[in-house]
Amino acid sequence: MTDRNTSGSARHPRRRGQGELEAQVLAALRQAAGPVNAAWVQERLGGGLAYTTVITILTRLHAKGAVARERAGRSFAWTPTADEAGLAALRMRRMLDAEADRGAVLASFVTALPAGDEQLLRDLLARTGDEGED
Template identity: 70%
Template sequence: MTEPEPRRRRRAHGSLETQVLGVLHEADGPVTAGWVQERLAADLAYTTVMTVLARLLAKHAVTRKREGRSFVWMPAADEAGLAALKMRRVLDGEQDRRAVLASFITGLPEGDEQLLRELLDQDPDED
């Protein structure tokens, strides 16, 4: 009697997207899906990497441009911008935005709350 193969553990939701984004941030510029696949620690099929990149493109987390017969990929924003995008997606998924924002603000440490107040008071044209 042969032993059954051990079951693969499922990844946490979004963890593969996070890994792909991390690899893209390490790149010096636009890269191919094959380049991303080679640098991921997991043994992933090329089609899986392409699926993840397509999902990230639909979420506006990455951009692509045609180069020859294929595409090269790059993150749409820096890591702070991507974190903000994730926060907006969570907020957009909730029905009571006011309650979510109020809960978020009241849960911030004092220093972060003060920083948020300063940012909200800042002239949008200032940088």
């Protein structure tokens, strides 16, 4: 039997955006007082996510370097190593690493930025350069 909304058409659950579930898992981990297991994360996320789905997301985040894990009995305890901005930066770095001509990719990226973002990037690069001179 298919659920129907008020207009009579079939109702489908909203699909999550790309990376949305990873961001939710990271947010839950950041709320923890220390390392937590996957069941703790699953409970915080609610929404009926399967335990295996939570494990899959945690494993993917671990492969990306966004979370750390330590053995806790037969399972793992998980801690965040990146926030949402860090996760986005990891994705950007992976995309850049997949391209043969990094210079062309970076040039295309920078020229497509709005003026405010381009200036922000310049300021960040200048600040990073200043820190490297110490």
